[in-house]
Amino acid sequence: MLYQEKVPGGKLVCMEIWPSQDGSAASKVKITGDFFLHPEDSITDIENSLVGLSLACSQNELTNKIQNSLNKNNAQLIGVTPEQLAEIFLKTTMQAEVSK
Amino acid sequence: MKWRVIDYTENTASMNMAIDESVSESVAKGESSPTIRFYGWKPSAVSIGYFQSLEREVDLAKCSEFGVEFVRRRTGGGAVYHDNLGEITYSIIAKEELFPKDIIASYKIICGYICDSLGLLNIASEFKPINDIITNNKKISGNAQTRRNGVLLQHGTILYKVDVDKMFSLLKVPDEKIKDKMIATVKERVTSIEQQNSSITKDQLYRALVNGFTKDKEIVFDSLSQPEILRAEELTNTRYKTKEWNFMR
Numbered sequence: 001m002l003y004q005e006k007v008p009g010g011k012l013v014c015m016e017i018w019p020s021q022d023g024s025a026a027s028k029v030k031i032t033g034d035f036f037l038h039p040e041d042s043i044t045d046i047e048n049s050l051v052g053l054s055l056a057c058s059q060n061e062l063t064n065k066i067q068n069s070l071n072k073n074n075a076q077l078i079g080v081t082p083e084q085l086a087e088i089f090l091k092t093t094m095q096a097e098v099s100k
Numbered sequence: 101m102k103w104r105v106i107d108y109t110e111n112t113a114s115m116n117m118a119i120d121e122s123v124s125e126s127v128a129k130g131e132s133s134p135t136i137r138f139y140g141w142k143p144s145a146v147s148i149g150y151f152q153s154l155e156r157e158v159d160l161a162k163c164s165e166f167g168v169e170f171v172r173r174r175t176g177g178g179a180v181y182h183d184n185l186g187e188i189t190y191s192i193i194a195k196e197e198l199f200p201k202d203i204i205a206s207y208k209i210i211c212g213y214i215c216d217s218l219g220l221l222n223i224a225s226e227f228k229p230i231n232d233i234i235t236n237n238k239k240i241s242g243n244a245q246t247r248r249n250g251v252l253l254q255h256g257t258i259l260y261k262v263d264v265d266k267m268f269s270l271l272k273v274p275d276e277k278i279k280d281k282m283i284a285t286v287k288e289r290v291t292s293i294e295q296q297n298s299s300i301t302k303d304q305l306y307r308a309l310v311n312g313f314t315k316d317k318e319i320v321f322d323s324l325s326q327p328e329i330l331r332a333e334e335l336t337n338t339r340y341k342t343k344e345w346n347f348m349r
Contacts (some may be wrong), residue, residue: 001147004309010189010230011178011201011230012178014153014156025349030349031151032151032153033149033151034149034151034152034176034178034179035175035176036175036176036177036203036230036244036245037151037176037286038203038247038250039246039247040151040174040175040176042296043151047175073236076203078176078203078204078230079230082199097290
């Protein structure tokens with residue numbers, strides 16, 4: 001599942017989600033784009049924080065996971081907010097629904 | 101506080117990124133003064149942001165055909181085509197405490213050096229957050245920053261001459277069907293020193309940049325130290341030339 005969006009007033013974010021075998025959860029997540037994140041290597045931790053989550057989970061839960069990961073790494077996202085990343089996660093899963 | 105200024109040199113893409121990192125390391129260790137460096141890309145190259153997918157952003161076959169190199173930066177941001185004749189790149193590398201903790205505020209200060217430089221050429225420009233400089237509402241400079249080990253590295257380019265068609269022959273667009281429209285849009289949104297005033301030479305731009313960046317600073321023109329050069333050579337081989345790094349995402 002792949003979806004990309006230029007965040008209003010921000011940067012381009014592309015989300016790729018590989019679903020689990022039964023299609024209910026994310027087994028791998030990759031986030032690419034022209035946003036900024038300091039420190040950069042904390043992107044892996046953000047991606048991993050979304051692995052295992054249900055594809056139908058709430059935007060709040062996703063936002064919390066991303067925010068916790070940022071806090072843990074003392075990291076700062078620029079050009080996209082945790083809420084917007086969470087929304088893009090959900091849009092990626094919906095994109096897959098549409099293309100079924 | 102004395103700043104070191106490293107005069108314009110042209111290097112390969114991997115070496116340019118390796119020098120920025122090796123200088124960041126030596127500044128972090130207190131072995132080098134805060135540094136302002138100017139450079140060009142020889143051969144021309146495409147650099148991509150840390151989080152971008154190389155294969156999705158860059159037409160690697162076209163790069164090979166035109167002899168254009170590619171490299172992943174350690175900074176975020178977008179893909180940039182660095183034409184050998186068409187731009188000047190700078191980097192500023194200093195302990196974080198010399199700049200505001202707020203990242204956008206520090207962009208504003210460093211981009212202000214570029215606006216001052218362009219002002220010396222009678223080109224009015226302004227910082228446009230997050231990381232651009234615009235003149236007459238068109239982008240003339242893009243910038244990217246990272247902070248590691250207490251050191252701020254910001255590098256960016258100032259467009260002297262822009263060839264949007266060449267740029268788009270090397271960069272991929274999300275949807276080929278709208279490529280022509282995208283090229284037209286970028287032509288409308290991007291400008292260069294040459295477009296603003298065709299009588300300004302690249303050398304005049306460089307002199308203005310040196311003056312704008314060093315205004316109100318105590319400076320010394322110097323070269324890279326031997327350990328910095330050796331470390332940069334090591335980093336080209338262990339990171340910036342490797343598939344693991346460039347195809348990482």
